[in-house]
Amino acid sequence: METLDNTPFHIDPDEVLRRAHLAKADADTTHTARELIEQAQQVARPKAVYEVCYVENKRPDSVELAGITFTSRVLRVNLDQVECIFAYVATCGTELTEISAPAGDILLDYCLDVIKEMALRAALQHLSEHLRAKYALGQTSQMNPGSLEDWPITEQFKLFELLGNVEEVVGVRLTDSCLMIPQKSVSGIIFPTEVRFESCQLCQRENCPSRQTSFDPALAQRYGLEE
Numbered sequence: 001m002e003t004l005d006n007t008p009f010h011i012d013p014d015e016v017l018r019r020a021h022l023a024k025a026d027a028d029t030t031h032t033a034r035e036l037i038e039q040a041q042q043v044a045r046p047k048a049v050y051e052v053c054y055v056e057n058k059r060p061d062s063v064e065l066a067g068i069t070f071t072s073r074v075l076r077v078n079l080d081q082v083e084c085i086f087a088y089v090a091t092c093g094t095e096l097t098e099i100s101a102p103a104g105d106i107l108l109d110y111c112l113d114v115i116k117e118m119a120l121r122a123a124l125q126h127l128s129e130h131l132r133a134k135y136a137l138g139q140t141s142q143m144n145p146g147s148l149e150d151w152p153i154t155e156q157f158k159l160f161e162l163l164g165n166v167e168e169v170v171g172v173r174l175t176d177s178c179l180m181i182p183q184k185s186v187s188g189i190i191f192p193t194e195v196r197f198e199s200c201q202l203c204q205r206e207n208c209p210s211r212q213t214s215f216d217p218a219l220a221q222r223y224g225l226e227e
């Protein structure tokens with residue numbers, strides 16, 4: 001398992017205030033928010049771990065990665081022409097969970113949440129740039145256990161088993177109910193692809209604030225998810 005714990009992360013206070021809807025907050029709230037941001041900048045250590053795995057034993061609805069069987073029709077189809085993938089966990093880091101907003105202050109609590117989200121995005125960006133440079137990757141896509149019904153969130157246990165001691169190395173713990181702690185963490189696989197894939201193309205959830213692209217019924221049919 002490779003560790004990336006040198007993620008560049010520079011917080012723009014004005015961007016945090018804008019994203020946290022605090023740009024026009026009163027002077028006291030803005031002042032405390034800026035203090036929180038400064039504290040976060042000092043301690044934040046977003047990071048990621050990954051493992052390179054060969055794709056083996058491709059069956060109709062499953063594949064083996066590092067000898068572990070993952071069951072998903074969509075994953076299987078996406079890895080049809082793929083020999084190697086990158087399994088990963090990225091996180092905002094436990095350091096940010098050690099600072100807190102003043103008790104009961106929902107606005108500043110949300111501000112801290114925005115910072116953690118930005119730290120997680122920085123860890124994912126750094127991981128992506130690292131893989132592109134080290135393995136000369138072209139276009140890639142990714143899948144995350146739980147993003148589609150077809151690849152249930154319980155498959156995260158296998159991903160953590162594949163990676164090894166994720167908690168010891170980057171502090172991310174997987175609970176019995178498949179929740180990652182810190183919550184601003186993401187697990188998944190990155191794979192080379194000629195045609196970009198987004199799970200949202202196969203997801204019918206309405207009003208999802210994180211949707212990247214619209215549902216594509218024809219594509220769902222090609223994946224064997226629709227009659």
Ligand code: SF4
Nearest residue numbers: 199200203208210211
């Ligand atoms: S639409 Fe929302 S829930 Fe569905 S895959 Fe995309 S981000 Fe996930």
